[in-house]
Amino acid sequence: MSRIRIFDTTLRDGEQSPGVNLNKMEKLEIAKQLEKLGVDVMEAGFPASSEGDFQAVKLIADTIKDVSVTALARTRKEDIDRAWEALKNTPTPRIHIFLATSPIHMEYKLKMTPEQVIQQSVDMVKYAKERFKEVEWSAEDATRSDWEFMAKIIEQVIDVGATVINLPDTVGYTTPDEYGRMFKYMKENVPNINKADLSCHCHNDLGLAAANTMAAIENGATQVEGTINGIGERAGNVALEEVAVALHIRSDRYSYETGLKLNEIKRTSDLIAKLSGMYVQANKAIIGRNAYAHEAGIHQDGVLKNAETYEIITPELVGVSSNTLFMGKHSGKHAFKDKIKEFGVEMTDDEIKATFKRFKELTDHKREVTDDDIYTLIMETKTEHSAVDKYTLDNFQVNYGTANITTATVSLKTPEGSTIQTAATGNGSVEALYKTIQELIDAELKLLDYQLNSVGGGKDALAESHVQLVVNGETVNGRGTAQDVIEASANAYINAVNRYLIKTQAVKEAEIVNG
């Protein structure tokens, strides 16, 4: 079995999905879970793109020890310097430099000649090599580039120290046969190709990302780049869980293996869906809700007689288990701490105390608290940012009836510590609630998106809401949970406003530090 290295870019390419906006604590929790999943490399962000991204990459690089942490950079000295600043404390830093090589990108986007693209790539790989042992160079839009030209540039960047060559299907345009032949061509036509790893990076615009990735592996790629749940720009990136499980299940056909702990897939997928607000479609391969459900009578009958009649993957393989019943009103702190240990989440005493309080509040309304509920509460505490005084929901009431005008009354605690209250009407409960909160908050607010989901099943399931708001011209996401759907909606809205406050405060602090 040859080893395929898994390069996870959920925190960089995945975070570029429209509507995804993770704060640094959320990114850190995802990074820790990716470490548990066993990825080989994680791309933590693009430090030169914003102060927030720089801080998040630095926090991850300062924390993660068992996975190589990388960051994206354009072929510019200032990007490479910024990436080094962010990555210098991680044991195995890697830089990922990219420059487009397709005629359309060179002519219209870069306004550079092919010779200039070669020169700039060579110069910047050389520059990066002064600091980084591991230098990855990507030919952006490789699948619409001239192969002969690419072979020439690849040879030169390897000569000056590139250790990984990535050939992305940036616009999701290629087909399995074509992508496979491109890797084979580079293996056969770049004289020094064995001095570097070849990497594939597929986008899913034509729904071919997984098939293209498999073709690249069969033709010499030793690294696969992708995201969990396939999140990413437009139609997304290849879903890493699909590639890893396909290699495992069809080991009769593919003599390649990854280092992923497959039974951590479900937890990783759930965490990313929860924190990004990008829920997984029910029929998604490997981790969709329906992936292990059998509806048709003939299928159910077959599965009862022998599961393998219709089930090629066991749910246990990827960590899908039936939601175990956990605790109730009388459960104590000891059992609660043991549960946290079982999840493998590190928590400070204060965090345990805050989560236990949330758990106790939940048991006032919910008789059977499940693992999913507990994990949701843990992540609420872990990703909460308390560095800024924020708005908090004091209390609210919504009167809704088919024959009434819906009215909401909301009382909020302001960042300054006072209590403010007002009432407003709306066409429905959520609209009335949001209009009332809008009147109380001193900012220009516009709701772009609203989602409501239940955590697990059952009539007393915890509700989880995601919103996207524009606050004073800036787009932010918010997330809230509660036993009641309206309260979860209120929490999500207020959470988005608080995230805006945290973000603006962080920017102000950075401006002071950077002069």
Ligand code: KIV
């Ligand atoms: O899709 C792409 O081309 C990328 C590069 C930056 C590697 O994400």
Ligand code: ZN
């Ligand atoms: Zn990409």
